[in-house]
Amino acid sequence: MSRTTDLSHPSPAGAPRSGRRRSAPGTNRKVRRLSTRDKVVLAFMVGIPTLIQLAFVWIPTVLSVFLSFTRWNGLALSDIRAAGLANYSYVFNDSPAFWPAVQHNILWLVFLAVIATPLGLLLAVLLDQKIRGSKIYQSIFFVPVMLSLALIGIIWQLFYQKDNGLLNFLLGTAGTPQAVDWFGNSDVNIWAALVAATWRHAGYVMILYLAGLKGVDASLKEAAALDGANGRQTFFRIVFPAMAPINIVIVVITIIESLRAFDVVWVINKGTNGLELISALVITYLIGEGQSIGIGSAFAVILLVISLVPITIYLSRTFRKEKF
Amino acid sequence: MSTSIVAKGLKNDGVSSRSGSHGKSHYGTHIFLTVMAIMWLIPLGWALFTALRSKEDTDKYGYFSFGGAFNFDNFVQAWTQGGFPRYFMNSLIITVPTIVLVLLFSSMMAFAVSRVSWKFNITLLIMFTAGNLLPPQVLATPLFEMFKLTPLPYWFSDSGSLLNTYFSVIIANTAFQIGFCTFVLSNYMKALSTDLTEAALVDGAGIWRQYRSIIMPLCKPAIAALATLELIFIYNDYFWPLLFIQSGDRLPVTTAINNLQGTFLSNYNLLAAGATITVIPTLIIYLVLQRQFVEGLTLGSSKG
Numbered sequence: 001m002s003r004t005t006d007l008s009h010p011s012p013a014g015a016p017r018s019g020r021r022r023s024a025p026g027t028n029r030k031v032r033r034l035s036t037r038d039k040v041v042l043a044f045m046v047g048i049p050t051l052i053q054l055a056f057v058w059i060p061t062v063l064s065v066f067l068s069f070t071r072w073n074g075l076a077l078s079d080i081r082a083a084g085l086a087n088y089s090y091v092f093n094d095s096p097a098f099w100p101a102v103q104h105n106i107l108w109l110v111f112l113a114v115i116a117t118p119l120g121l122l123l124a125v126l127l128d129q130k131i132r133g134s135k136i137y138q139s140i141f142f143v144p145v146m147l148s149l150a151l152i153g154i155i156w157q158l159f160y161q162k163d164n165g166l167l168n169f170l171l172g173t174a175g176t177p178q179a180v181d182w183f184g185n186s187d188v189n190i191w192a193a194l195v196a197a198t199w200r201h202a203g204y205v206m207i208l209y210l211a212g213l214k215g216v217d218a219s220l221k222e223a224a225a226l227d228g229a230n231g232r233q234t235f236f237r238i239v240f241p242a243m244a245p246i247n248i249v250i251v252v253i254t255i256i257e258s259l260r261a262f263d264v265v266w267v268i269n270k271g272t273n274g275l276e277l278i279s280a281l282v283i284t285y286l287i288g289e290g291q292s293i294g295i296g297s298a299f300a301v302i303l304l305v306i307s308l309v310p311i312t313i314y315l316s317r318t319f320r321k322e323k324f
Numbered sequence: 325m326s327t328s329i330v331a332k333g334l335k336n337d338g339v340s341s342r343s344g345s346h347g348k349s350h351y352g353t354h355i356f357l358t359v360m361a362i363m364w365l366i367p368l369g370w371a372l373f374t375a376l377r378s379k380e381d382t383d384k385y386g387y388f389s390f391g392g393a394f395n396f397d398n399f400v401q402a403w404t405q406g407g408f409p410r411y412f413m414n415s416l417i418i419t420v421p422t423i424v425l426v427l428l429f430s431s432m433m434a435f436a437v438s439r440v441s442w443k444f445n446i447t448l449l450i451m452f453t454a455g456n457l458l459p460p461q462v463l464a465t466p467l468f469e470m471f472k473l474t475p476l477p478y479w480f481s482d483s484g485s486l487l488n489t490y491f492s493v494i495i496a497n498t499a500f501q502i503g504f505c506t507f508v509l510s511n512y513m514k515a516l517s518t519d520l521t522e523a524a525l526v527d528g529a530g531i532w533r534q535y536r537s538i539i540m541p542l543c544k545p546a547i548a549a550l551a552t553l554e555l556i557f558i559y560n561d562y563f564w565p566l567l568f569i570q571s572g573d574r575l576p577v578t579t580a581i582n583n584l585q586g587t588f589l590s591n592y593n594l595l596a597a598g599a600t601i602t603v604i605p606t607l608i609i610y611l612v613l614q615r616q617f618v619e620g621l622t623l624g625s626s627k628g
Contacts, residue, residue: 146609166388
């Protein structure tokens with residue numbers, strides 16, 4: 001940041017305007033003493049956001065854990081009954097959708113990690129070279145990042161339709177019995193949804209890596225080239241490791257995106273028939289028929305426990321170096 | 325940084341250096357990128373192509389043809405029949421207050437944790453950052469029940485609770501987005517020289533004046549980037565309105581388009597037009613505020 005000199009030397013005219021007495025101009029610079037008024041102001045500045053964060057994020061999260069050990073129809077608070085581990089037992093042993101959902105979530109993660117993220121990295125590396133039209137390519141790949149996943153579901157639905165979709169026309173099967181209903185057929189719809197998700201994720205990864213690549217010291221690459229390293233070696237041995245901070249962010253984003261995946265499948269068929277996901281099961285049990293808050297919360301807690309792994313890795317890496 | 329050591333090592337034993345293959349042509353790269361770019365544009369292009377044609381023409385000539393007229397009739401029909409003015413209004417009612425609240429609260433919080441040394445700074449910052457990383461479904465059920473059990477007078481909310489109000493979505497989005505913005509802004513504020521507030525402190529400026537007159541003006545680029553990013557995030561939010569709002573006429577555009585599939589039944593031309601209409605605001609924001617948007621996205625990841 002450029003230091004603006006006029007701010008480090010505030011004009012004397014500025015002080016009287018505040019209407020406040022100068023609080024001990026001779027105060028030691030090291031010991032920053034806060035006036036009572038400052039303390040009150042600070043308490044508000046910290047207190048209000050913290051209360052909001054606690055009341056609407058953390059307390060509900062804790063309540064999810066609590067509710068997962070109860071049986072409740074969601075009507076009156078007095079109806080809540082202790083259920084022990086019954087909800088978890090149901091989820092692991094009897095719920096028909098749970099294990100497919102786990103498989104789909106894992107598949108989602110693997111697909112994003114193996115296909116979408118490397119594709120985004122490849123695009124970033126190619127576009128980081130000084131090639132003509134780089135900005136145009138970037139803009140094209142970036143457009144899906146601006147779109148909501150719900151809208152992406154609809155746009156791809158038009159593309160995937162059985163009889164009128166472009167894909168089946170290009171495959172030559174449109175209107176024939178061989179035509180595949182890409183979002184409807186439970187054998188293929190998860191893959192079709194993953195392609196749609198990749199469309200967005202790759203662009204996202206690309207833009208983050210483009211920023212990361214710009215941050216890599218150019219002299220590193222030159223040094224490697226002087227040393228006889230080819231482009232591939234330079235990238236994998238020098239550039240990629242130098243981007244470690246971005247890599248961590250990308251890993252965390254990829255894992256969290258795959259756990260958060262919800263909108264696309266909900267738009268397609270509310271997360272059923274081949275598109276089960278843990279996040280969708282939470283909502284199915286919350287707003288579906290035969291509301292069962294306890295079972296829905298058990299799904300939520302499983303999702304929470306899995307999410308805490310990448311969150312902890314990220315936070316410990318981010319805040320490790322910080323000392324206050 | 326460990327990388328500088330790598331660099332030194334490389335320079336030292338860089339004796340047997342042969343000139344790198346500079347100035348090679350990028351034909352292969354261009355072919356690959358062009359193919360990818362075309363593939364990237366196909367889904368949107370197909371939606372636009374379908375939207376520009378009438379249902380009669382596509383029925384007559386088929387969806388995969390160029391027969392018939394191309395016009396904006398579907399857009400006009402989708403706009404009025406789909407109730408888009410209402411939905412866009414709802415999006416505006418939800419998005420604008422949320423952005424203002426998120427930026428107000430997160431800038432205050434970021435200021436407190438980054439400019440005032442205090443024992444719990446790092447704890448609070450971790451709590452805020454972690455909160456934003458949770459999948460929203462983890463807290464959806466209790467939040468839904470909390471809002472349902474919050475009694476409100478009927479003149480204020482026709483559901484008698486926070487459910488089915490704009491407030492529910494604004495609250496949930498605000499709480500969820502504060503964490504991210506606090507994290508980004510606190511990093512940004514930490515990078516500002518301490519001399520700035522030091523001098524102000526000597527000059528007798530209180531905490532609020534330091535925040536309002538010194539730090540915030542310097543944070544304008546970050547605030548602009550975050551405002552753009554949040555604008556897109558909240559406009560694109562599908563989940564919270566889906567959960568909290570039951571009345572169709574209170575839904576924002578992003579959640580409402582799902583219902584268009586029912587409204588327009590198998591008229592894919594109208595559905596495509598509806599989808600394209602929804603893309604337009606984001607494209608405008610992208611064209612006008614591209615720099616801020618990309619900056620906002622990368623600000624969040626610049627620190628790891």
